[in-house]
Amino acid sequence: MARILIAGESWMTTSTHVKGVDEFSVHSYVEGVGPLREALTARGHEVIHLPAHLVPTDFPGDAEALSAYDLVVLSDIGANSIQLAPGVFEGSRPGQDRLAVLRDWVADGGALLMIGGYLSFSGFQARAAFRQTAIAEVLPVTMLPEDDRVECPAGVHPTVVDADHPALGDAGDEWPLLLGYNRVVAREGAHVPVRVGDDPLIALGEHGRGRAAAFTSDCSPHWAPPAFCEEWPGYAGMFDGLVRWLVRA
Known part of the structure; x- marks a missing residue:
């Protein structure tokens, strides 16, 4: 089984309450990693979550620190x-x-x-900003220079084009709808076993002796509604398949 570092998937929210001439602010901390962490640990993997507010100080800074993990997941950071x-x-x-x-x-x-997420790939107003970083060389997709979000408020059903690929695990070929994703372009040589419309939902590729993958929608709400990330049995199978393919398990 794999030892996995998930960086991101948390946020802080501030809301302002105005009551007549008075107002006050309320702050909350939220984690969206729950469905993914639970799915992977249920399949026997060890998951270490690095919340977004700790990433600037604690993200691994050298190969020795990274070698403590089999897989690094960047999600909405x-x-x-x-x-x-x-x-x-x-x-x-x-x-x-x-x-x-x-x-x-x-x-x-x-x-x-x-x-995927508002701060993945290029992201909201291109603020995720991975396109001009070293990670652009690793991912099996090319990122857009602008805001790459595709909002699908009516829902969009993924199209499985290679249900037998091991990276899909036991997810099957009937997937629930999603409410959005990041638009990317598959690189030459990348394999795309699942699409949303004409765009990649899952893209797989090699980089040197390692492997990289992109899942362009979210692992939790709002793009991944409860029917996808909580009620669908294929959710755990799909992410378990991705992990096993990536680490060659």
Whole structure:
């Protein structure tokens, strides 16, 4: 079984309540990693979650630290949070480019999965900003230079074109609808076993001695509604299949 680092999939929310002439703010911390973590641990994998607010300080900075894991998952966490450690961003001191370190680690036999969201791939207003980083060399897709979100409020059903590919595990070929995804373009040589419309939902590729994959929708709401990430038995099978393919298990 794999030891997996999931970076991202958490956020902080501030709401302002206005009551007549008075107002106050309420803050909350939310994690969206639950469905994915539970699905993977149920299949026997070990999952370590690095919440978004800890990524700038705690994301692995060298190959030795990355070697503690079989797979790194980036989910709804932008490139800035990984590249701009406090010493660089706040102290103006040169440091490591942790995305370049991650790229080299994959080339040496590691594994990377990027999951979609408002801060994945290019993301909301292109703020995820992975397109011009070292990770662009690793992913089996080319990212758009603009906001790449495709909102599907009426829902869109994925089309499985290669149900027998091992990366899909035991998910089968009947998938529930999704409410959106990041639009990307499959690289030459990448394999796309599942699509949404004409766009890749899952793309698979090799990078050096390692492997990389993209799942362009979300692993939790809102793009992945409860019918997809909580009620569909294929959810665990699909992500387990991706993990096993990526780490060659």
